[in-house]
Each structure stands twice: as C-alpha cells, then as structure tokens.
Amino acid sequence: MHNKLHANLVITNANIWTFDEEKPRAEYLAVFFDTIIKVGNKDEIERLIGPGTEIIDAKGNTILPGFIDAHTHITWTGLNKIYLDLREAKSLEEVLEMVKEDIATKEKGEWIIGRAWDQSNWSLQRYITAADL
Structure with missing residues (x-):
C-alpha cells in the first residue's frame, strides 16, 4: 500500500x-x-x-x-557599537582604564555609557559607583 x-x-x-x-x-x-x-x-x-x-x-x-x-538581541548589538563595551573588564581598574581611553574619543560634555560588565567576576564583588569614576 x-x-x-x-x-x-x-x-x-x-x-x-x-x-x-x-x-x-x-x-x-x-x-x-x-x-x-x-x-x-x-x-x-x-x-x-x-x-x-x-x-x-x-x-x-x-x-x-x-x-x-533565530534568537538575537539586535538592539544590543547595535548599541554595542556606540556604548562602551565593558564585557572584557576583569576589575574596577580595567573599567577605569577603558573609560579613560573612551574619554579621549569624546567631546567635552558628551556622555559615556558603559554596559555589559560582570562585577561578579571581580574580586571586589560590587557595582561601579560614581565615586569610583
């Protein structure tokens, strides 16, 4: 059949x-x-x-x-092109160095927006504060 x-x-x-x-x-x-x-x-x-x-x-x-x-975060992919990507930072010191380098590319008064860090991977185990910056 x-x-x-x-x-x-x-x-x-x-x-x-x-x-x-x-x-x-x-x-x-x-x-x-x-x-x-x-x-x-x-x-x-x-x-x-x-x-x-x-x-x-x-x-x-x-x-x-x-x-x-597909499961994508296309918005975040685009924002990574304009935001400071802190995903590779392993310490507060590395974040501060990355911010310092980014400042050199900005005009006075222009905002720096950082994202994607993971403070749980740091020995400090806390968030970045305004005082740190």
Whole structure:
C-alpha cells in the first residue's frame, strides 16, 4: 500500500525568497504540521494538495525564511557599537582604564555609557559607583 503525503497547508501566489543560489525565488510552498516540506513551482506543490489541505493565496506578498528561528538581541548589538563595551573588564581598574581611553574619543560634555560588565567576576564583588569614576 502506498501512502501519499499531503500538506496541511499550501501557500500559493507568493514571492518567496529562498536564498538558494540555484533557485532564488519560488511561488508556492507546502507545510506539513510545523515543517515546510517543499518550496517550488505550481506543478511541484499541487501534487501535495489533499482533501484536508488548507490553501492560502499570498496575493504576491513576500515570504522570507528563518527569521523566527533565530534568537538575537539586535538592539544590543547595535548599541554595542556606540556604548562602551565593558564585557572584557576583569576589575574596577580595567573599567577605569577603558573609560579613560573612551574619554579621549569624546567631546567635552558628551556622555559615556558603559554596559555589559560582570562585577561578579571581580574580586571586589560590587557595582561601579560614581565615586569610583
């Protein structure tokens, strides 16, 4: 007996970016429960449609893969470019040296915002205070 796999969901008429150099775009995709099982053209996908398949017309809208699979802190990544990254500091003295170096790159009155230090790795075992700075 041959069991034919049918998709639970088929999306048609889409602008799918595959990021595959061999086949950069597609118009159809098929889903079986939570997994995309096929991305392709009409002929490739229509054979996966069964009596219980939900069909959604994407009306030419764009579909991009994979962004929900990643866990990122993109805001913090960007802020690390403008804030003083203290993650590698192993002591209060190292923090003070890093702040001193950053001061040399700033204009008078410009704020220095430091982040990402971990005082629990220091022998001092306390936060940086205004008096320290």
